[in-house]
Amino acid sequence: MNKVQLAVIGAGVIGRTHIDRIGRSGNLVLAAIADPTDSGKALAESLGVPWFADPRAMLDTARPQGAIVATPNATHVDVATACLQRGVPALVEKPIADTVAEAQALIDAEQRFKTPVLVGHHRRHNPILRRAREIVQSGRLGQLVSATALATFLKPDAYFDVAWRRQAGGGPILINLIHDIDMLRFLLGEIASVQAVSSHQARGFEVEDTAAAVMRFASGAIGTVLVSDAATSPWCWDFCAGEQGQYPRQNVQTHFISGTHGSMSLPDLDLWNYRGERSWHAEMTQERSAVHQADPYTGQLQHFRAVIEGREAPLCSALDGLRTLQATLAVREAAQSGQAVQLAG
Ligand SMILES: NC(=O)c1ccc[n+]([C@@H]2O[C@H](COP(=O)([O-])OP(=O)(O)OC[C@H]3O[C@@H](n4cnc5c(N)ncnc54)[C@H](O)[C@@H]3O)[C@@H](O)[C@H]2O)c1
Structure with a gap:
């Protein structure tokens, strides 16, 4: 089975949950971690994966097939747009953005770069x-x-x-x-x-x-x-x-x-x-x-894999993320x- 290479941008509380679920999946691989902190670097070292302080450098070097944007809310749109510009589908944590205008900018980027966004409303x-x-x-x-x-x-x-x-x-x-x-x-x-x-x-x-x-x-x-x-x-x-x-x-x-x-x-x-x-x-x-019972974070990652492979449309689209926000x-x-x-x- 083809393993899909995912990068995690932001290795805080929820980023680590995603990293844990990638590790348990069997069909996903952690390609890289981007997080400027020492603890992000230490985590990457402990897992034996490439570490980057800057998400753009990570995207250009590690070239993942998909990226999880698990950074603070105010950075979601900037970081996710960097992914889409490079043709990398993004799972963007909730809320999609801080403001409706920023959320709309991400929808525009999704259309411009013809690359999908899945918003992390995991429930x-x-x-x-x-x-x-x-x-x-x-x-x-x-x-x-x-x-x-x-x-x-x-x-x-x-x-x-x-x-x-x-x-x-x-x-x-x-x-x-x-x-x-x-x-x-x-x-x-x-x-x-x-x-x-x-x-x-x-x-x-x-x-x-x-x-x-x-x-x-x-x-x-x-x-x-x-x-x-x-x-x-x-x-x-x-x-x-x-x-x-x-x-x-x-x-x-x-x-x-x-x-x-x-x-x-x-x-x-x-x-x-x-x-x-x-x-x-x-x-x-x-x-x-x-x-x-099933773990929704695992289900969400398997769905993200299907979105990356073009088999499924995002269950929580950027427009859904905007409307919920x-x-x-x-x-x-x-x-x-x-x-x-x-x-x-
Ligand atoms: N779906 C869920 O269940 C759930 C749960 C918790 C948090 N969240 C969402 O996830 C996001 C992160 O929350 P958290 O609690 O994990 O925060 P956190 O503060 O624990 O982690 C954020 C991480 O992002 C890193 N970071 C900041 N700017 C960065 C950048 N430009 N590039 C790379 N890394 C950067 C920080 O160093 C930090 O390690 C928030 O949007 C939050 O709403 C979702």
């Missing part, structure tokens, strides 16, 4: 979410009417020792809620408008610690999302979906989708409907459907202004 590669999408698209729930997502958890005080995490933009809307918004877009389609409130009452930092949003989907369905990093609470996808070994696992549900003919909770994928009379006085049927920024804007934010279709 899309969880089989639970894939099955949930199949159930929604099969019509079993009827016409979608509502969705609720909960993302409430407690970050330890030490997390906030880093200054940017206490400042605007460093909070749970852009860091955490963006994942849940991408999930809802994946399941229910485009978001047309957003209203929101936020609070920094619990921690007292400049940045929000809690936020809630109401969104209207283009389909007409209505969604609510709630995020807090100051809540002693188990209701968070990372705790219950089996994706993140670093958190104790909880047997709870976090996402609730309802239609005129049925409802579904996630991650347990339980389905609720009426077999006979359709009325709140009648008994409901609860159906359980099991899916195999736009809806997430809209939550912040709506909370600040107190006004509904309309999103372009």
Whole structure:
């Protein structure tokens, strides 16, 4: 089997997760690491792969077949554009960019250089979410009417020792809620408008610690999302979906989708409907459907391999990344202004 050569640009927390999964894959090879830090260099040495301080020098010398851009958000578009210019497909970590204008610049570069971008909204590669999408698209729930997502958890005080995490933009809307918004877009389609409130009452930092949003989907369905990093609470996808070994696992549900003919909770994928009379006085049927657990980071890399080989289109395109970013920024804007934010279709 042909092994696909991948470079990792940015060998921090998530870069190392990708490096680990490449090492376990059997059909991917780590071609090089680009990261200016001593720890990046030390990691490359320990793995016996070429190290570069500069991503462009790495791309020109190591000539990987694909590159993973796992650098800080503000550098995503610059680094990913350098990949595309050289015809190297890029898996760009989420969020695709800091601003919608930058995200659009990456979409333009993707078209100009005819080289694909896959955005790293890894939850899309969880089989639970894939099955949930199949159930929604099969019509079993009827016409979608509502969705609720909960993302409430407690970050330890030490997390906030880093200054940017206490400042605007460093909070749970852009860091955490963006994942849940991408999930809802994946399941229910485009978001047309957003209203929101936020609070920094619990921690007292400049940045929000809690936020809630109401969104209207283009389909007409209505969604609510709630995020807090100051809540002693188990209701968070990372705790219950089996994706993140670093958190104790909880047997709870976090996402609730309802239609005129049925409802579904996630991650347990339980389905609720009426077999006979359709009325709140009648008994409901609860159906359980099991899916195999699978690591979404591994699934995402195998999909990236297929994108590089031209066998699959990106499951999370640059346009998807832009729309998810736009809806997430809209939550912040709506909370600040107190006004509904309309999103372009
Ligand atoms: N999908 C996920 O589950 C997930 C999880 C965590 C982080 N992320 C995203 O991944 C990105 C990185 O987050 P992190 O937590 O790994 O950050 P991090 O700070 O741990 O790592 C970033 C690394 O990039 C390096 N770097 C900075 N500028 C560079 C450049 N121009 N060229 C090469 N290397 C450069 C830094 O030296 C550092 O090692 C962020 O966009 C974040 O939102 C995604």
